[in-house]
Amino acid sequence: xxxxxxxxxxxxxxxxxxxxxxxxxxxxxxxxxxxxxxxxxxxxxxxxxxxxxxxxxxxxxxxxxxxxxxxxxxxxxxxxxxxxxxxxxxxxxxxxxxxxxxxxxxxx
Numbered sequence: 001x002x003x004x005x006x007x008x009x010x011x012x013x014x015x016x017x018x019x020x021x022x023x024x025x026x027x028x029x030x031x032x033x034x035x036x037x038x039x040x041x042x043x044x045x046x047x048x049x050x051x052x053x054x055x056x057x058x059x060x061x062x063x064x065x066x067x068x069x070x071x072x073x074x075x076x077x078x079x080x081x082x083x084x085x086x087x088x089x090x091x092x093x094x095x096x097x098x099x100x101x102x103x104x105x106x107x108x
Contacts, residue, residue: 003029003065003073005058009080009089013061017045026055026062029078030069039072041091 005013005027013027022045030042046064049055054070056063065073077092 002056002075003054003063003070004075004077005061005063006077006079007059008082009078010059010061012080012087012089020045026064028064028066029073029076030066031072042069043078043089 016022017025025045025047026049028042028044028046030044031039032042033039049064050066052067054065054067056065063078072095073091073093075094079090079092080087081090
């Protein structure tokens with residue numbers, strides 16, 4: 001069991017790391033309470049990993065998920081989608097029973 005990251009998301013993450021001159025960072029995927037559907041996705045760079053975090057190496061990117069978030073994110077795919085002149089990260093979560101229109105929150 002794992003989380004997945006598409007090629008377009010990997011490319012975007014690498015570009016962000018380079019443009020922000022970040023070193024030794026992890027991409028942290030998480031879930032927090034809130035949002036219009038009850039739970040919201042969280043995505044950020046982090047420099048620390050706890051001993052209980054799940055760590056995945058995907059095409060040179062280290063993805064970190066805390067144990068509680070992993071219950072909701074297992075088998076989730078992080079994608080980067082471009083629509084017109086804008087783009088953004090999206091979560092494709094097979095465990096989500098419903099999600100809001102903007103795609104940033106869900107219910108399990």
